[in-house]
Amino acid sequence: MEGFKEEASISRPPLLDDSNYAYWKAKMTAFLRSIDSKTSKSVKAGWTAPTVTNNNVVTVKPVEEWTREEDEVVLxxxxxxxxxxxxxxxxxxxxxxxxxxxxxxxxxxxxxxxGTQKVRMSRLQQLTTRFETLRMEDDETIVSYNNNIKDITNESFSLGEVMSNEKLVRKVLRTHPNKFAHKVTAIEEAQDLTTMRLDEFMENLTTFEMSLDDGESSNKKGIALKATAEATNDENLVETMNLLAKNCNKILKRFTTQLPMTKGPICGGNL
Incomplete structure (x- = not known):
């Protein structure tokens, strides 16, 4: 059963369990429409068995007497x-x-x-609160933040309330970290936010985020190279000092061995 859920496709919606109703409903709605319009409409309009009236008595119409149209509706x-x-x-x-x-x-x-209409309204209020308090953390990625927004909007949609694209874009404008400030300002100046799609906006920010990451990576590499160079210079200096010390020792040793040896007192003569 679990494998069936994970392998949902255009020809097979996901399996509904106790945790994915909002996701399932959106997928299932599209799936029913893909079958044909009558199938999709039957979920909204319902169906009752055809009836006939004889002498003011209403009875269920025998299946063999159904019209072609009645057959199509029940199908x-x-x-x-x-x-x-x-x-x-x-x-x-x-x-x-x-x-x-x-x-x-x-x-x-x-x-x-x-739930009932009362429960549905309560859940919508909770979603509104979650949406208003949602903020993008400094260390959070654009993809992660976009997923958080989509979770709320999808659940809201399943409860019958659609959040406008403009509202979602302006939400991101109000809640982005400072590192995106220049990019957001540039987008505001160049684009009409009333018509800009959320996915397009997020794509621009994701591209900018990648450039920031590349810059940080280059800086880290530069710092690492500098540290390596400094360490190499230190090692070279130590090696040079050691070499000088060895040469000095050799010279002193050679000088010492070449001094003439004296016999007797240094100061000659008799008193």
Missing amino acids: ANDKALNAIFNVVDINVFKLINTCTVAKTAWETLETAYE
């Missing part, structure tokens, strides 16, 4: 329900295994993971 419902059933784990499936209508299954999951 869309069945496609959507089958898709939902096949992308939930066994614990989640217990919540919807008795559902025969895709809309009912979808809304059951929404209530289970998003």
